[in-house]
Amino acid sequence: MTDQPISPQKEAPSATPSRMRRALDSDFYYAFRHSPVAMVSAVVSIVLILSAVFAPLIAPYNPFDPTSLNLMNGFTPPTEPNAFTGETFLMGTDDQGRDVFSTILYGMRISLFVGFAAVLFAVVLGILLGLIAGYFGGWVDSFIMRAADVQLTFPSILVAMLIFGIAKGITPVEHRDQMAIWVLILAIGLSDWVQFARVVRGATLVEKNKDYVSAARLIGRRPSAIMLRHILPNILSPVLVIATISLALAIIAEATLSFLGVGAPPTQPSLGTLIRIGQGYLFSGEWWILFFPACTLLALALSVNMLGDWLRDVLNPRLK
Amino acid sequence: MTEPVLSIRNLTVEIPTRRGLFKPVQNVSYDIFPGEIRGVVGESGAGKSMTGNAVIGLLDDPARVASGEIWLKGRRIDNLSREEKRAIRGREIGMIFQDPLTSLNPLFTIGEQLVETIQLHLKVSAAEAKERALALLDRVSIPDPKTRFDQYPHQFSGGMRQRVVIALALCSEPSVIVADEPTTALDVSIQAQVLDLIKELATETQVGVILVTHDMGVIADTTEQVTVMYSGEVVENGPTDKVLSAPEHEYTKSLISAVPRPQVKLHRFPQVSYGGRETTFKIEDLARNWHKPEPSKSGKLVEVNGITKKFLEKSAILPSQRTYFTAVDNVSFDIKDGEVFGLVGESGSGKSTVARMIGTLLSVDGGHVKFDGDDVTEMSAQGIANYRKQIQMIFQDPFSSLNPRMKVESIVAEPLLHHKILPPDQISARVHELLDRVGLTRAAASKYPHEFSGGQRQRISIARALATQPRFLICDEPTSALDVSIQAQILNILKDLQEHLGLTMLFISHDLPVVRQMCDRVGVMKQGQLIEVQDAETLFAKPEQEYTAQLLDLMPRLAQLSG
Numbered sequence: 001m002t003d004q005p006i007s008p009q010k011e012a013p014s015a016t017p018s019r020m021r022r023a024l025d026s027d028f029y030y031a032f033r034h035s036p037v038a039m040v041s042a043v044v045s046i047v048l049i050l051s052a053v054f055a056p057l058i059a060p061y062n063p064f065d066p067t068s069l070n071l072m073n074g075f076t077p078p079t080e081p082n083a084f085t086g087e088t089f090l091m092g093t094d095d096q097g098r099d100v101f102s103t104i105l106y107g108m109r110i111s112l113f114v115g116f117a118a119v120l121f122a123v124v125l126g127i128l129l130g131l132i133a134g135y136f137g138g139w140v141d142s143f144i145m146r147a148a149d150v151q152l153t154f155p156s157i158l159v160a161m162l163i164f165g166i167a168k169g170i171t172p173v174e175h176r177d178q179m180a181i182w183v184l185i186l187a188i189g190l191s192d193w194v195q196f197a198r199v200v201r202g203a204t205l206v207e208k209n210k211d212y213v214s215a216a217r218l219i220g221r222r223p224s225a226i227m228l229r230h231i232l233p234n235i236l237s238p239v240l241v242i243a244t245i246s247l248a249l250a251i252i253a254e255a256t257l258s259f260l261g262v263g264a265p266p267t268q269p270s271l272g273t274l275i276r277i278g279q280g281y282l283f284s285g286e287w288w289i290l291f292f293p294a295c296t297l298l299a300l301a302l303s304v305n306m307l308g309d310w311l312r313d314v315l316n317p318r319l320k
Numbered sequence: 321m322t323e324p325v326l327s328i329r330n331l332t333v334e335i336p337t338r339r340g341l342f343k344p345v346q347n348v349s350y351d352i353f354p355g356e357i358r359g360v361v362g363e364s365g366a367g368k369s370m371t372g373n374a375v376i377g378l379l380d381d382p383a384r385v386a387s388g389e390i391w392l393k394g395r396r397i398d399n400l401s402r403e404e405k406r407a408i409r410g411r412e413i414g415m416i417f418q419d420p421l422t423s424l425n426p427l428f429t430i431g432e433q434l435v436e437t438i439q440l441h442l443k444v445s446a447a448e449a450k451e452r453a454l455a456l457l458d459r460v461s462i463p464d465p466k467t468r469f470d471q472y473p474h475q476f477s478g479g480m481r482q483r484v485v486i487a488l489a490l491c492s493e494p495s496v497i498v499a500d501e502p503t504t505a506l507d508v509s510i511q512a513q514v515l516d517l518i519k520e521l522a523t524e525t526q527v528g529v530i531l532v533t534h535d536m537g538v539i540a541d542t543t544e545q546v547t548v549m550y551s552g553e554v555v556e557n558g559p560t561d562k563v564l565s566a567p568e569h570e571y572t573k574s575l576i577s578a579v580p581r582p583q584v585k586l587h588r589f590p591q592v593s594y595g596g597r598e599t600t601f602k603i604e605d606l607a608r609n610w611h612k613p614e615p616s617k618s619g620k621l622v623e624v625n626g627i628t629k630k631f632l633e634k635s636a637i638l639p640s641q642r643t644y645f646t647a648v649d650n651v652s653f654d655i656k657d658g659e660v661f662g663l664v665g666e667s668g669s670g671k672s673t674v675a676r677m678i679g680t681l682l683s684v685d686g687g688h689v690k691f692d693g694d695d696v697t698e699m700s701a702q703g704i705a706n707y708r709k710q711i712q713m714i715f716q717d718p719f720s721s722l723n724p725r726m727k728v729e730s731i732v733a734e735p736l737l738h739h740k741i742l743p744p745d746q747i748s749a750r751v752h753e754l755l756d757r758v759g760l761t762r763a764a765a766s767k768y769p770h771e772f773s774g775g776q777r778q779r780i781s782i783a784r785a786l787a788t789q790p791r792f793l794i795c796d797e798p799t800s801a802l803d804v805s806i807q808a809q810i811l812n813i814l815k816d817l818q819e820h821l822g823l824t825m826l827f828i829s830h831d832l833p834v835v836r837q838m839c840d841r842v843g844v845m846k847q848g849q850l851i852e853v854q855d856a857e858t859l860f861a862k863p864e865q866e867y868t869a870q871l872l873d874l875m876p877r878l879a880q881l882s883g
Contacts, residue, residue: 027338030338210720210721211715211717211720211721212721212723212724214713214715215713215721215781215784216723217680218679218680218711218712218713219735220704220705220708220709220738230726233726234723234725
């Protein structure tokens with residue numbers, strides 16, 4: 001054995017400090033406090049996520065309520081009073097007179113919901129298939145990983161558009177708008193599970209040869225119990241890291257699909273839909289309709305991504 | 321009297337941490353004279369490697385030399401710049417590290433690596449460098465250096481690689497070599513060869529050697545001077561004979577007494593009682609609640625009949641094209657009730673594979689394992705479940721055998737819950753009792769494994785193994801990852817278990833003195849075959865097989881000590 005422990009025989013203090021104290025004292029929190037990038041991106045992400053969650057309380061208008069809309073307010077520039085109604089809007093209004101600030105808040109809700117749900121779907125699917133492939137090996141492993149390889153040969157946008165097209169074909173017209181969100185989640189999630197499955201499989205291959213797994217097998221635990229109770233908790237940190245980075249990518253993927261017109265419908269606009277609407281007016285001088293949603297998307301994706309990057313450095317120093 | 325080639329004076333190394341300054345090396349002083357081998361011995365965390373790293377200027381950030389001086393041939397080197405240190409390192413001070421696998425670059429041939437190093441340090445032509453490299457390979461007894469010169473590291477065995485590393489260290493004709501645990505990763509037989517080589521080279525080339533090791537046997541065999549370190553400080557310094565035969569410091573005394581002897585079987589190991597490390601075990605109490613294991617029908621609890629294990633070497637679709645590597649070849653032995661059966665052999669001899677087959681962790685490719693007369697290899701699922709309840713295993717690496725994400729309480733409770741041995745409301749009490757018996761406090765239950773040292777973890781493993789009150793315990797190198805003093809504690813617990821609970825054990829180790837201390841009968845394995853089974857007494861006194869005699873002969877011993 002080499003010299004590892006600082007004080008090998010020191011009995012840890014017997015009194016257990018409170019959970020809060022331990023969290024504040026942890027190396028994780030210490031690393032966080034000493035990384036300006038992490039702190040800034042955490043603050044930005046949290047502010048954006050909270051403002052999306054509490055959009056109905058924060059937003060000055062409800063952009064989905066047709067009664068509050070006044071077409072006369074259309075194309076009001078930011079912070080300038082409207083020529084007809086005299087109302088002012090922080091970020092201006094779009095073609096239908098909707099307050100851009102409010103639509104962004106509501107749009108972010110949809111973007112974030114789709115992002116979180118899609119990543120959750122991908123994580124669950126990826127973990128399950130990765131655990132099974134890694135733990136059992138043999139033909140099960142070959143089958144799952146070949147399926148993953150095939151999946152990877154299609155660009156994810158293409159997969160998403162394919163699923164979207166099929167779903168659109170089979171859902172009745174009146175449900176299409178509601179279905180759109182769920183189809184988005186399925187499409188993005190399906191194109192994203194492969195990386196989780198690969199990471200989980202690799203980590204499982206390492207963990208399953210450790211003696212604590214042998215000990216559990218010796219006791220006679222079933223494979224499902226060993227996978228979920230013993231191996232899974234030990235491989236979660238890389239999954240957490242990828243999940244955070246994937247969240248940013250999923251938000252962008254959703255925006256891309258919506259921009260292409262195969263995502264969130266105009267009645268439930270996400271950030272991508274807003275950008276699509278806005279880009280039509282960019283060259284006619286109404287820049288704010290595109291500019292503010294685009295900035296929000298950038299801030300959201302960038303801060304979540306930076307947070308994920310930092311998490312990777314802290315939890316997995318070898319990947320640096 | 322010659323001048324020392326290297327002197328370390330009052331060296332202190334410090335590492336700033338979040339919780340204040342930590343000093344892994346404090347006030348360490350020693351000298352190395354030309355041609356002398358100085359052993360630096362101590363347990364993990366004693367600061368012996370850190371001292372070596374400070375000498376070669378390879379302290380990892382943020383560790384730094386806080387005070388003290390290092391003199392190399394009359395020149396102070398601890399305050400040199402990074403560049404100047406780099407020039408000395410490799411040139412004046414050679415290095416040999418523990419793992420020969422990672423200290424050679426797998427992408428270059430041995431010859432390229434040697435020539436490159438020689439040309440880096442000495443201004444010679446390529447042809448001359450090659451000549452020198454060949455001479456060096458010959459010097460470190462690599463057979464057929466001309467062919468070997470163009471081979472890659474993976475074509476060399478572990479011992480050969482370590483010789484090449486030594487050759488690399490000698491390239492620049494250094495005046496000092498720092499060898500950090502140079503033989504720890506090697507088998508006994510290879511260890512002896514490498515140590516002999518180092519001894520020979522020291523006398524021949526008058527190079528001073530710092531030999532960092534945790535192994536008292538290596539110290540006794542190889543060194544002339546020894547420095548004993550304990551938690552960053554030098555506790556004793558002197559000629560090896562004197563320190564080993566008449567240790568002055570309490571710590572050295574207890575450390576030496578804890579080393580297992582091959583000559584005599586002791587009832588118990590003396591505890592290393594320095595620094596308040598003593599822990600009490602109450603196995604006797606445990607025995608009161610333990611149902612005495614019922615004797616097996618035939619008196620032989622475990623019978624192993626011609627078991628064989630083959631691993632796939634080359635896979636192919638057609639079964640006839642597949643090639644297999646036979647890890648265990650037709651091994652048979654039996655273990656009587658209450659006996660400790662030892663299995664020894666070098667790494668790769670298949671001893672762990674045998675243990676895993678008996679423990680149902682690996683399938684058996686041929687032959688039978690019988691437990692109390694029932695054939696384990698042909699048992700129903702119900703039978704296997706029942707069998708698993710009666711056997712338990714203690715693993716080698718205490719750092720990987722406990723799930724890092726589970727609390728100690730859940731770890732120890734898992735077998736109890738799984739086999740439904742106790743109603744759920746009594747489990748917590750039983751877990752506390754078990755932890756108590758292996759010398760851990762009740763507070764340990766709510767902690768995670770990383771909060772414990774290696775020895776404490778191994779005790780948690782033992783508590784887990786005892787939870788189901790097994791009849792048969794498999795110990796796979798239970799102490800080879802531990803320090804001597806901790807090893808003594810763990811071996812004492814196992815001896816107690818055996819004595820008070822009448823536990824039958826299979827004890828696997830590569831460490832012959834440990835086997836001598838623990839086992840009633842011993843089997844020797846070589847390349848997958850069991851070549852000899854004997855009473856421990858007989859085996860150590862007059863081995864039948866030449867191979868066994870060789871193994872016995874090679875083990876480093878504390879000859880000066882009369883046990």
